[in-house]
Amino acid sequence: MVLHQLIGGDNGVYRYLGANGAAALGRFPKNPGCFRGAPPRRPEDPVPVPADDFAFGDELVYVNCEPPAYTITGMIDFGDWLTRSLDCQGYRVDDTKGMAVAFVKQWMNTKAMTGRFCVSEYFDGNPRNLYGWAEGAMGGRSAVFDFATHFGLQRMCDDTGFDMRQLDGLGYTALDPLHSATFVDNPDTDLSPGEQIISNKLLAYAFILTTEGYPFVYHKDYSTEPGCYGLKPWIDNLVWIHENLASGRTLTRFAGPHVFVYERLGQPGLLTAIGNDGWNRHTITCPTNFGGNVQLHDYTGRHPDIRTDGEGRATFTVPSNAFASGQSYLCFSREGIGAAPALVPRSTTQVFFGAGDLDMAPALNGDAIVGRIWAAEGTRVLAEFRSLLDPWPQRAVIAVEVLDPAGTSLTTARVTASTAVPLRATIRRDGWHSFKTTAAGLPSASGVPFELSVTYTAPQGLAVR
Numbered sequence: 001m002v003l004h005q006l007i008g009g010d011n012g013v014y015r016y017l018g019a020n021g022a023a024a025l026g027r028f029p030k031n032p033g034c035f036r037g038a039p040p041r042r043p044e045d046p047v048p049v050p051a052d053d054f055a056f057g058d059e060l061v062y063v064n065c066e067p068p069a070y071t072i073t074g075m076i077d078f079g080d081w082l083t084r085s086l087d088c089q090g091y092r093v094d095d096t097k098g099m100a101v102a103f104v105k106q107w108m109n110t111k112a113m114t115g116r117f118c119v120s121e122y123f124d125g126n127p128r129n130l131y132g133w134a135e136g137a138m139g140g141r142s143a144v145f146d147f148a149t150h151f152g153l154q155r156m157c158d159d160t161g162f163d164m165r166q167l168d169g170l171g172y173t174a175l176d177p178l179h180s181a182t183f184v185d186n187p188d189t190d191l192s193p194g195e196q197i198i199s200n201k202l203l204a205y206a207f208i209l210t211t212e213g214y215p216f217v218y219h220k221d222y223s224t225e226p227g228c229y230g231l232k233p234w235i236d237n238l239v240w241i242h243e244n245l246a247s248g249r250t251l252t253r254f255a256g257p258h259v260f261v262y263e264r265l266g267q268p269g270l271l272t273a274i275g276n277d278g279w280n281r282h283t284i285t286c287p288t289n290f291g292g293n294v295q296l297h298d299y300t301g302r303h304p305d306i307r308t309d310g311e312g313r314a315t316f317t318v319p320s321n322a323f324a325s326g327q328s329y330l331c332f333s334r335e336g337i338g339a340a341p342a343l344v345p346r347s348t349t350q351v352f353f354g355a356g357d358l359d360m361a362p363a364l365n366g367d368a369i370v371g372r373i374w375a376a377e378g379t380r381v382l383a384e385f386r387s388l389l390d391p392w393p394q395r396a397v398i399a400v401e402v403l404d405p406a407g408t409s410l411t412t413a414r415v416t417a418s419t420a421v422p423l424r425a426t427i428r429r430d431g432w433h434s435f436k437t438t439a440a441g442l443p444s445a446s447g448v449p450f451e452l453s454v455t456y457t458a459p460q461g462l463a464v465r
Contacts, residue, residue, distance in 0.1 A: 002094045003075055003107065006030070007057035012041060019354075019361035027357040028074040033066035035059055042066055045100040048137065052123070053098040062103035072103060076110050083112035084351040090117025093142065097122050101137045108141050118142040119181045119214075125151050127172040134179040143214055146172040146180045153184060153207060156276060157200040157326070164260040164276055167207070168252050177212035184208060185218045202234050202326035203274055209238040210246050210264065210272040210331060234327070241299050243341050245270040245333045253286040259318050265289050268334045271296070275318040275328040285315040290334065297335040302327070305335060345457055347379075352435070352452040355388075362447035363387075363398050363437045371452055372434040375427045376459035383423040383435065388449040390418040396441035398448065405431035430459050 006014065012035050016026025032040040035058045042064040047053050065071045082088065091113070096104055108118050120142045122133045127148045134144040149171030156162045173180040184204040189195040197204055201221060208215040217235055224230045248266020255261070258277040261284060264270040269290055275282060290296065292310040308314050314332065321328035352371035354362045360370065375381055385400045398415040402425045410425040410433075427433065435452060442448055 001079065001091045003060070003104075004095045004099050005057045005059055006035075009058055012037075012058060017359075019356050019358055025357055027355075028078060030060075030071075030074075034061065034071050036061045036064070045103075047098050047100060048122075048133065049097055049124075056095075059098065061100075063100045072106070076107055076113075079107060079113050080111035081353060083116070085353065087348040087350055088112075088116065090119070093118055093120050095123075096120040096133065096142075097124065105138060105141060108138075120144045123147060127175045130172040130180075131176055134176060140179060143179045143181045144172070145186075145216075146182045146213060148172045149180070149182050149208070149213075150184070150189065153204040154195075154197050156207075157197045157204055160276075160278065162276060163257050164274070165255040165257065167260045167274070168255050173211065173213040180213040181216055182208040182211070182213040183216040183218065185221060186216070187218075187220075190218065190220060199324050200276070200321065200326035201229070202231060203276065203321070203329060204326075205231070205235055205238055206272065206274055206329035206331075209235075209242040210270060211262070212250050212264075215242065237300060238331075240341075241270070241331050244268075244337060244339075245299065245331065251289075253288065254284055256282070258282055259284060261286050263289055268337060271314060271332040273316065273318050273330045273332075276321055277328070278321045278324060281317050281320050283315065283317045285313055288312050288314050290314070295335045296332040297337075299331045299333060299337075300329065303330050303332075306332065343460065345376075347455055347457045349453060349455040352454070353450075354447075354452070355449040356446060362449045363439050363442065364447040365439050365442050365444060367436060367438050369434050370437050370450075371454065372432050373454055373456050374431065374458055375433050375456045377427055377429045379427050379457040381423075381425045381427060381433065382455045383425075384420050384453045385413065385415055385423070386420040386451045386453070387415060387418045388451065389443075392416070392418045393441060393443060396448075397439070398442070399438040400452075401436045401438070403434045403436055404428060405433065407434075427456075 012032035014030040015024040017023060018025025033042055035041050036044045042061050045061045045063045060071050062072050122130060122144050124130055125147045130144050134142060152170045173182055184201055185197055220228045221231050222235050224232050245268060246264050248264050251263050251265055253261045253263050259273060259275045259282045261273045271288055288308055290308050290312055292308055292312050294308045296306050302319060303316055306314055306316050318330060319328050354360045354370055356362055399412055400415060400423060401412045402410045402423055404410055411423050413421045413423045415421050
């Protein structure tokens with residue numbers, strides 16, 4: 001959610017196309033009074049760190065907007081529209097360091113955004129400043145990206161002389177793990193010289209996917225598509241470890257110049273060792289919480305099984321980080337854990353909005369496709385068409401149909417008043433299913449604005465049969 005910066009206007013004037021493609025008919029137009037700058041623009045809002053509020057395009061103001069509250073109302077309505085259109089589960093809120101705190105908190109707690117997951121981009125490497133945002137300014141409403149841990153991991157991965165003891169208590173996560181969103185890289189750091197991690201990224205992923213915090217995986221690191229870094233097989237393994245083994249608080253078990261070992265104390269238990277020595281292996285003995293004479297398995301597949309001694313200590317050898325491969329890490333837990341996480345189907349509810357000042361037209365006389373979904377074979381679709389025109393025109397009627405991928409009608413409902421009309425259909429095969437309106441007797445120019453709410457279940461993939 002980019003709530004702070006716009007680009008493409010004409011000296012602070014923004015106008016948008018209507019549903020019919022005509023200029024200056026779109027919703028939420030903006031004028032110079034919406035932005036900070038010299039008059040007729042407005043003074044800067046009270047932001048957390050004015051010195052770090054760097055200009056990037058036209059910067060919206062909320063507290064100092066003219067007319068008052070115009071941008072607040074417009075951006076809240078935009079967030080509500082987007083959330084309901086996509087059934088958003090949560091948000092990454094961009095550049096919160098440059099926005100008024102009161103507005104950000106209000107936006108997160110209003111309309112459809114209420115209660116959904118939020119993570120703030122508050123670009124700061126000081127854990128105390130991140131704590132001030134997440135706990136002080138937001139009162140725990142939003143997680144915050146842990147830039148302090150990112151820059152610590154950058155040093156670990158790229159500096160051959162890095163002392164691994166610096167991982168003990170690293171970053172904001174060590175201060176407030178419940179609100180810390182850890183990451184290795186993101187589209188901003190990856191493309192910014194001096195901010196990205198260049199070497200040994202898997203060491204960083206081993207750290208964030210086995211310690212506390214809410215870890216984020218960067219698509220370009222994960223994907224095997226051209227131009228991406230192709231770390232998918234190793235990240236998949238670490239994600240499995242995170243989901244199945246990593247729980248409970250973290251306790252440091254060994255900290256040396258080249259090796260750092262820590263344990264997650266929740267069940268079933270996880271002992272992780274990370275090394276950065278490019279030449280030598282290191283044999284470590286450390287206490288654990290597993291108990292005496294317990295068989296442990298390395299779920300990275302790099303080390304033979306081990307058994308704790310009578311006092312619960314584990315002895316193992318951390319491989320060298322040969323050729324800067326970033327694979328010098330081990331993850332031990334109790335043997336015999338192998339089940340894949342269950343995939344639980346989740347239905348989603350999307351709302352298609354039709355209006356003259358949006359990108360989708362209102363219902364008009366004649367035929368029109370007003371939305372489509374990709375639904376899974378054997379599932380049910382529940383839809384509701386609601387007219388927003390009151391009073392309803394005499395003799396007006398709208399037929400609403402659900403069409404399968406071949407264009408065959410699965411069900412039809414008739415709208416003859418300003419009430420909600422339900423539609424139900426069973427999906428016969430995967431693919432795009434469309435919603436079609438056929439109308440007569442409507443106001444010829446304005447049509448009928450509407451909301452079409454659709455609840456459906458998508459398949460796991462988008463393969464077409």
